[in-house]
Every structure is written in structure tokens, then in C-alpha cells.
Amino acid sequence: MSSVEAGSEQSPIGDPSDTAWHPGDAVIDRLSAAAAPDTIAIVGSAAGEVPTVQPPIQKAPHNRSTTWIVTSAVLMIVAIAVGALWYNDNAQLSARVTNLSSELMATNSNLASTNSELASTQSSLAAARLEAANPTVTTWNSCGGSCDIGPMAWRAGGVPDTFTYHLAFTSNVEVTYGFIELQQYVKFATCDRSQFYMLKPAISKTVGCLARSGVVLRPPYYGGGRAQNVDFHQGEGCASWIMVMFPTYANQTARVHPNVSVTYRPASKPTC
Template sequence: MTPTDMDQITTPAPPADLPRPEAYSPPPAPRAPRPTFSWAPMLQMRQRRWWTIALAATLVVTAGGVGILYVDDTANQAAVRSLTLQNESLDGRNQILKDQVKTTQDNLTATLGQLAQAKADLEHPNLVLWTLPQQIKGPTQWLEGGIPDTFTYHLHVSSTGPMSVSILTFDNYAKAVGCMNAGVGSAYYCMNYSGAVIAWINKSQIDYDFHLAEGCAGYLAVFTSTSNITVKPNISVTYNPASKLTGVCAS
């Protein structure tokens, strides 16, 4: 029987000379692995943390600033309102003072005017000479009155009919009387046509201020009419002495 390959026994060749085995020494124990750190993620986390803190701080500061600004603005507005009210109050008081000053000035002006009038009245007093109505019964009668010197003569007279008024000097009056005594004419004619300083013929009202007697004692006024009338006088004089002679006295 032919042995199979499996059955075939091959006698191993004698081993060649092998090197002497070295002494065995176990490998060193492995060291514990060192933990590995990832610095990049930690740095990013720290940066994010600091950024968050900085942002929060900025928000806090900003909020605080806004709060301070709001408080300051509110205080400023209150101060402005207070100053505005004070200014309006001062304006009102100022207007009141202005009104009081104006009233005082008006009163002072009125008082000064009254004082000036009183002074003028004292320096130039006004005296009433004749206000009683009187009648003239035709051309043969007349009324007369002297004009005092150092005075302004205020001739204000009306009548119920035509009247004539003549201001005469004493010489004119003497001639008029001589005219009547000589039978030349009536009182009406002689008093108005024997010479006169000024005359008004057949008038119902006369208003005139005569100044020539302010420095001269030499005049009189004569009232006549051709009919029966009532004379209504309002004659007065004002003391106003002239600084020199006037009228016929200066001739």
C-alpha cells in the first residue's frame, strides 16, 4: 500500500546550529496616557465669556448713562419750567410796576398842571367885574365902566337887541360929553362918534380881550343902543401888569 501524502512521514532534518537564545526581559510597563487638551475651544469659550461680560458691562454702563441723562434732562426741564414761571411772575410784577409808575406819572403831571395853574392864578388872579343884566332905554341912555390898569380886560357881553360898545380914552369921553352938552347929538351918537380906541356898532354879542390898560390907567368902556335892550355882561379882568407903559400912556 502506497502511503498517502498524509501518511508519509518525513523525518525532519536535524536542525542547523541556531544562535543561543538571549535572555528574556519583559517590556516596560506602558505609561498612562497624558490627557490631551484642546486649547482652541477653551480660548474661544473664554473669549465668548469675556465678550459677554464686556457686552453686559457696556449695556449696564449705557443704561446707567441713559438713566443719568434722563434724570438730568428731567431736572433741566423742571429747572426751565421753574425759571419760566419765575420769569412770567417777574414780567407780571414788572408790568404792574410799569402801570403804577404810569399812574404815578399821570397823577404827577396832573398835579404839576394844577400847581402851575394855581401859580398862574396866584400870579395872575382873575376878578369878575360885571355880570348883572341891565337895560338901556333908547339912544339917550348909556352904561359905562372903567377899565383898571395893570389888568387884561375880558369883554364878553350879549344883548337882546342891537348894541354898540366903544372903548374910549378919558379925552375921548370928555369930547363925547361935550358933544351931548352942546346938543350935537344923542348919547348913542356922541359916545360912538367923538373918537374911540375901538368900537363895535349894532352888535348882539361881543367877545374881546383888551390889553392896552395893562400898562396904562386911561380907558373906559361905554355901552349904547338906539332901542330898548337888555345888556347881559360877563366882564372880568386878569392881573397882568406890563413891564412898560402901554397905549396912550406910552405916547
């Protein structure tokens, strides 16, 4: 131990000659102090100054709750944005589906209309083909729209071979018609009315002559009235048929309005 002489002043910070410490060592870089927060900082700038001891610098504690709040807010914003985009896309998709449904309904309606028109066209085409294969023409026009048939008279017309005969007429009085073959027509035309009498005198003897000719006394061979519409098919395979018509009652004159036509329809076998 060294002695201290009286009157000498001892440095409060030790012997400067002590190699363990130097005044310049008191200046410590604050950055170094910050790097080591748990160390005590000694500050001194000049020789002989008493170093000041500062407490260690403490780092602020990390706030984890703030991080979670920020993260949650970001996630919520992202979710809202995604939801808005999804809603917008869904609305556009719904509108598109509605438009497509309307277009589909309109297309189905147009298709139904087109199918209906096609069916109508096909029906008309089938009728035209049938008409072309079996044409119908008007005949027996000698009356010029109407004819008068007296009490003892009749009208006769031939039924063409391979045709269906359509007899239609109207009259102011009752008229009898008959379809008879050639040999029957000879008997009818040469009938002697003086050789018989009618059970009903009001009935014309021409009716009696038709019955005596051998006519089949049932439709479509035989009938009568003020209006008739009869289809006779026996001429489709036979050329020997004749149609006759006259007033049913004696002493009457019939004004007949005929509408006679024929349709080409050959029979598959003879009908005589």
C-alpha cells in the same frame, strides 16, 4: 534593576519605599488646585488607593458685552434723570420769566399812570401859580345880573390900571361898546345930538357921539352885537380908559347881561 519574586504582589502605584512619592502626597488642597487651574489634580486619601486624576479647572470666560450693557443702562438712567431735572428746572424758569414779564408790564402801566398824574398835577400847579401871580376877579356888578339901557342912555365903567379888562355880555338887542380915554369921554358925554344927523336914521345918535369923541373905530376899541367877548390890554399900563355901552339902534331898550372881569397883569411900560 531589582527582581520581583513570584507570588509577591507589586503595587500599581510603585514601590512605597521609593522616596520620590508618598501616599500622603496624593492629597492636594483644592484651593491650591484652584490657584493653579492648569495643573492636574490627583486625589487619594489612604495608602494603597489608586489616585484619581481630574482635569484642570477652567475659569469661565469674562463676558465683556454684559459689562457694556450694564454700563450703557446706567448711563441712560443718569441721562434720563439729568434730563428730567433740566426739564423741570427749565419749566420753573420759564414760569418765573412769565411772571416777571407780567409784573414788569403791570409796573410799566402803573408808572405810566403815575407819570400822567404827575403831569396833570404839574399842569395844575403851574396854573395855580399863574393864577396866584395874576388873579382874575369879577367887576361891574351894579347890574345885579342884568341891566336895562334906554334909547338915549349908556352905561360906563372905569378900566383899572395894571389890569387886563375882559368885557363879555349878551343882550336882547344889538349893543355898541367903546373904550375911550378920559378926554374922549368928556366929548362923548357932552355931545350935542342936534348938531348932526345920521346917514342911517335907524342908528342911534349915541353912536354918532361916540364916533365924534375920537374913539378908534376898530376892535378892541370899538364894536357891537348881541354877544361880545373882548380882552382889552391898554389898561395894563394906563389909568385913563373908560368903557361905554348902549343900544345900537334908536328907540330901543337893551337888556344886557354883563360878565365883566379883570386880571392883574402890569405892563412893562406905559400904554397911554
